[in-house]
Amino acid sequence: MMLFKEQIDSHELVFIHGAWASGWGWSSLIPYLESEKIHCHVVDLPGSETKEASFQSQASLQDYVDFVCAKMDAIEKPVWLVAHSGGGLTATAVAEAVPDKVLGIIYVVAMMLPSAMSYGDLCANVSNKQNIDTKGISPHLKTTAFGSYIDSFSAVKEVFYRMLQMKLYLTW
Numbered sequence: 001m002m003l004f005k006e007q008i009d010s011h012e013l014v015f016i017h018g019a020w021a022s023g024w025g026w027s028s029l030i031p032y033l034e035s036e037k038i039h040c041h042v043v044d045l046p047g048s049e050t051k052e053a054s055f056q057s058q059a060s061l062q063d064y065v066d067f068v069c070a071k072m073d074a075i076e077k078p079v080w081l082v083a084h085s086g087g088g089l090t091a092t093a094v095a096e097a098v099p100d101k102v103l104g105i106i107y108v109v110a111m112m113l114p115s116a117m118s119y120g121d122l123c124a125n126v127s128n129k130q131n132i133d134t135k136g137i138s139p140h141l142k143t144t145a146f147g148s149y150i151d152s153f154s155a156v157k158e159v160f161y162r163m164l165q166m167k168l169y170l171t172w
Contacts, residue, residue, distance in 0.1 A: 009037070010038065011037060012041065012077055012079040013038060013041065013079065013080045013082050014041045014043065014071060014075070014080070015030075015041065015042045015082045015083075016043060016045070016064075016068060016081060016083045016084070016087035016090050016091050016094075017042075017045065017048065017084055017085075018083075018084045018085025018086040018087045018110070022044045022045075022048045022050075023043060026042050026084075027042075041075060041079075043071055045059065045064050045067060045068075045087075046059040046063050046067050047059035047063075061089060061090065061093055062093075064093070065093045065094050068090060068094045069094060069098055069101075072094075078100070078101050078103045079101065079102060079103065080105070080106060081094060081095065081102055081104070081105045081106070082105075083105060083106070083107055083108065084108045084109060084110055085110055085111065086111055088105075088107050088110025088111040088112050089111055089113065089119075091105045092112055092113075
């Protein structure tokens with residue numbers, strides 16, 4: 001679907017969080033975007049409503065896709081998907097499921113994998129072919145019967161924010 005700027009009276013943005021997060025991850029950005037012409041819709045994917053819920057979540061990628069599609073149905077017009085981290089997988093799957101309802105995807109440090117490839121497959125390919133350490137956050141994950149989580153803010157800083165200046169850490 002191709003729309004020209006003059007045909008669009010407003011933009012609907014659907015924000016999809018990544019793993020081990022929830023809609024709160026977008027809370028500091030939304031006030032800068034929300035306006036008369038930009039409407040922000042932040043989702044809490046199934047099983048991510050609280051930290052405790054995420055430990056027990058059995059939600060699948062298909063559950064996420066169905067949830068986001070239902071939110072989009074309520075908006076009743078094409079949307080832009082804005083995805084962070086693992087939310088990129090959900091955004092890509094949503095766009096593949098309902099391409100006529102998605103104007104585009106904005107990946108914010110997000111994952112987009114080749115079709116039929118898992119994250120594990122990608123890491124194995126990169127590690128084997130390019131001799132790159134792909135462990136990332138893996139050594140810091142705690143496992144439950146339903147998935148994994150990170151229970152250490154210092155691990156998050158070490159893996160995801162190591163390149164930032166120390167003063168940025170202090171604002172958290």
